[in-house]
Amino acid sequence: MHHPWVPREMTLPPRLDREMQPNTVRLRYALLMNPFYPKDPHASFGKHVLTPTLALTSIAGATPANWEVTYWDENLLQGPPPWEPFPQVVGITVHLTFAQRAYELAEWYRSRGARVVLGGLHVLSCPEEAAPHADALAIGEGVQLWPRILRDIETGKLQKTYRADYHHPYREDPPPRRSLLSTKSFLTTASLIATRGCHNRCGFCYLATDGLKMPYQMRDVEQVVEEFQATSQPYGVFVDNNLGSRPEYLKQLCRGLRPLEKVWSAAVTIDVTDDPSLVREMALAGCTGVFVGFESLENDNLMDARKRTPQPAEYSRRVSILHDYGIQVNGSFVLGFDHDRKSVFEKTVGWIEENRLECATFHILTPYPGTPLFKQMEAENRLLHKNWTLYDTGHVVFRPRHMTPEELAEGYAWCYRRLFSHSSIWRRRPADPRAVLPYLAMSYLYKRSNRLWHFLIRHQLTAQVWRPLVELTRRRHLALRKRLADSDAPLACPAIVAAGV
Ligand code: B12
Numbered sequence: 001m002h003h004p005w006v007p008r009e010m011t012l013p014p015r016l017d018r019e020m021q022p023n024t025v026r027l028r029y030a031l032l033m034n035p036f037y038p039k040d041p042h043a044s045f046g047k048h049v050l051t052p053t054l055a056l057t058s059i060a061g062a063t064p065a066n067w068e069v070t071y072w073d074e075n076l077l078q079g080p081p082p083w084e085p086f087p088q089v090v091g092i093t094v095h096l097t098f099a100q101r102a103y104e105l106a107e108w109y110r111s112r113g114a115r116v117v118l119g120g121l122h123v124l125s126c127p128e129e130a131a132p133h134a135d136a137l138a139i140g141e142g143v144q145l146w147p148r149i150l151r152d153i154e155t156g157k158l159q160k161t162y163r164a165d166y167h168h169p170y171r172e173d174p175p176p177r178r179s180l181l182s183t184k185s186f187l188t189t190a191s192l193i194a195t196r197g198c199h200n201r202c203g204f205c206y207l208a209t210d211g212l213k214m215p216y217q218m219r220d221v222e223q224v225v226e227e228f229q230a231t232s233q234p235y236g237v238f239v240d241n242n243l244g245s246r247p248e249y250l251k252q253l254c255r256g257l258r259p260l261e262k263v264w265s266a267a268v269t270i271d272v273t274d275d276p277s278l279v280r281e282m283a284l285a286g287c288t289g290v291f292v293g294f295e296s297l298e299n300d301n302l303m304d305a306r307k308r309t310p311q312p313a314e315y316s317r318r319v320s321i322l323h324d325y326g327i328q329v330n331g332s333f334v335l336g337f338d339h340d341r342k343s344v345f346e347k348t349v350g351w352i353e354e355n356r357l358e359c360a361t362f363h364i365l366t367p368y369p370g371t372p373l374f375k376q377m378e379a380e381n382r383l384l385h386k387n388w389t390l391y392d393t394g395h396v397v398f399r400p401r402h403m404t405p406e407e408l409a410e411g412y413a414w415c416y417r418r419l420f421s422h423s424s425i426w427r428r429r430p431a432d433p434r435a436v437l438p439y440l441a442m443s444y445l446y447k448r449s450n451r452l453w454h455f456l457i458r459h460q461l462t463a464q465v466w467r468p469l470v471e472l473t474r475r476r477h478l479a480l481r482k483r484l485a486d487s488d489a490p491l492a493c494p495a496i497v498a499a500g501v
């Protein structure tokens with residue numbers, strides 16, 4: 001088997017100093033932490049510094065004014081977590097892949113006198129597991145809970161568990177406090193969110209977790225536009241699960257974003273192409289790329305997952321609608337469904353090349369605890385283990401139906417090797433000759449430069465290196481928008497390529 005290059009810092013977290021003892025605890029000082037997770041060397045390291053999670057900046061935004069708050073992201077490779085001044089409260093976001101690290105950090109800070117609050121997706125799905133590691137658990141929507149928790153700490157009345165649902169009007173939340181982020185360390189710090197939830201409930205998605213009720217909610221267009229404007233970043237990434245669940249809302253949002261003359265990308269389902277006029281509005285508003293969960297080219301797999309989506313036979317035509325408006329497509333594919341055989345790997349990459357997808361992301365099917373898929377796998381006795389660290393969609397954690405776990409793991413690695421090969425990059429070049437050079441620059445920088453990414457991340461040079469490419473993309477996109485606005489039909493050869501991914 002081929003072993004890709006991976007430095008220690010990308011697979012192991014920094015060591016925690018067992019000897020360190022704080023002098024004093026600083027009162028009303030909260031430290032928010034995004035724990036380390038191991039990076040998959042088959043994929044691009046660049047993905048991890050594209051844009052930050054909004055979990056902790058959202059919590060920071062809800063911090064009462066009499067509290068000081070800072071943010072530490074272990075994935076930025078800046079060494080061991082901070083301890084001077086020593087925080088009174090440490091808030092940690094927990095996903096299953098980095099739960100183990102979150103618990104280590106919790107133990108380290110707690111044993112030195114800090115109060116530790118755990119929140120996030122994994123706390124919601126496995127509260128019993130998380131409870132012994134925390135002074136308090138925040139289960140569900142954290143923006144409402146955080147100020148209450150801090151107040152209870154001040155008055156010495158901290159409870160063990162706090163719960164909030166997702167029915168509270170989303171538009172009433174304070175904006176995320178992005179000023180805490182290191183602008184040097186990310187391609188863009190403009191992680192944006194306009195909606196919550198999704199019109200689907202796919203059986204493998206975390207949104208289908210038992211007890212999680214997340215009605216689709218939209219924030220006011222003006223709010224989102226103002227936030228994007230305030231970031232002063234030229235490129236934004238919408239981290240919504242599905243920005244396109246309500247086409248009419250997306251259209252309004254696009255109209256609001258258009259005057260900003262910025263560029264952005266978002267995750268949507270392929271249904272956005274139901275109405276090409278919506279795709280046109282997206283392009284006119286600055287959308288340079290979409291992340292689309294195609295999941296599978298087998299209809300039976302989509303039916304099993306209960307994903308309400310156009311049939312795979314329709315995908316090609318719909319991808320060309322996006323390309324017709326200069327929107328690049330990053331397709332997300334899940335491998336290892338029950339109707340997948342060993343031919344799935346070649347078939348999927350062949351399709352990606354045929355349809356010239358600029359980028360793709362592969363995921364090994366992963367049953368997240370609490371989801372219908374997890375229950376099914378458990379009932380069928382197909383789970384190999386419950387080591388959550390390996391539940392990162394880069395490892396096989398269950399017995400596939402029509403192949404061995406090893407065959408699935410090797411097929412997944414092969415898909416990335418093939419996608420990032422010179423020949424595949426070349427085959428997928430855009431039809432417009434003027435777009436080929438920027439496409440190649442972006443592809444090589446993103447897909448074949450993990451050594452460079454490691455260097456850029458460590459030395460906080462990500463923004464400096466990418467910014468000129470982003471600015472170039474923005475200017476080329478403004479020219480495209482002008483041509484598009486002047487014509488009623490899609491442009492002939494409109495492909496432009498974003499510096500984002
Ligand atoms: C941005 C993002 C990333 C970024 C940054 C990730 C990071 N951890 O730093 C990048 C691109 C690097 C990334 C990578 C991956 N990601 Co990602 N990512 C997202 C995304 C799109 C947005 C996250 C976000 O900002 N959400 C908005 C915030 C506000 O919501 P929230 O996190 O739930 O936080 C709220 C509450 O949970 C709670 N809360 C959370 N933390 C805390 C802490 C405290 C103290 C309190 C009080 C409350 C609280 O309050 C918050 C406000 O209500 C989500 C999908 C989504 N829309 O959520 C996927 C998602 C989190 N990613 C996912 C996955 C699988 C991955 C990868 C493993 C994929 C891969 N194979 O490469 C990698 C590896 C990262 C990893 N191991 O976690 C899954 C996680 C599934 C799961 N059950 O754990 C998600 C849910 C996508 C999905 N639909 O499946 N990701």
Ligand code: SF4
Binds near residue numbers: 200201205241242
């Ligand atoms: S369409 Fe995507 S975000 Fe929506 S439920 Fe399915 S996997 Fe989750």
